[in-house]
Amino acid sequence: MALKSLKKKRRVQVIALAAVALIVSTALIGYAMRDGINLFRSPTQVTEAPPASNEVFRIGGLVEEGSLIRGAGQEIRFNVTDGGATVPVVFAGVLPDLFAENQGMVGTGRYVDGVFEASEILAKHDENYMPKEVVDALKEQGVYQEHGDQDS
Incomplete structure (x- = not known):
């Protein structure tokens, strides 16, 4: 009888330890991934509900024409x-080769x-290759137009 209760006690201990x-x-895993999850926001979402200054997220849209300034x-x-909406961006580093005004971009920061x-900063030469979130945000604002295959 004592042997059965010892086995039962051992089984409960193993299950509790596994739980x-x-x-x-x-x-x-959740703690390790907390910095790896970057939410996407459009410029309109950022201006309507500004995130906390310590929150890392992704923003995407088109680079506004005439706004590109290369500093010292x-x-x-x-x-x-x-x-x-329009959001000013500052970046210290080397921009991708395809980065240009009126082109799509996604930034993390x-x-x-x-x-x-x-x-x-990530840049794509043609809107056809923009991330789905950016295309959806641009369509929502009525800015995005579908393009066929074209060389630009």
Whole structure:
């Protein structure tokens, strides 16, 4: 009789230990991924509900024509727009080769004091290759037009 209760007690201990290990591993995975999850926002969403200055997120849209300013050193300033709102962007680094005015871009960074401080900039030459979120935001504002295959 004592042997059966010992087996039962051991089984309960193993199940409890496995449950604790599962909870701890889930918590560690969530903690590790907290910085890896970057939400996407359009310029309109950023201006309507500005995120906290410590929140890292992605912003995308078109580089506004006439807004590109190359400063001293590697600092670049420009505006990104979705047709409904415009957000100023500052970036210190080397821009991708395909980066240009009136072209699509996606930036990762923080929104501090009304300026998006980008840590990374991605650019595409043709709107056909823009991320789905950017296309949806531009369509929502009535700015995006479908393009056929064309060389630009």
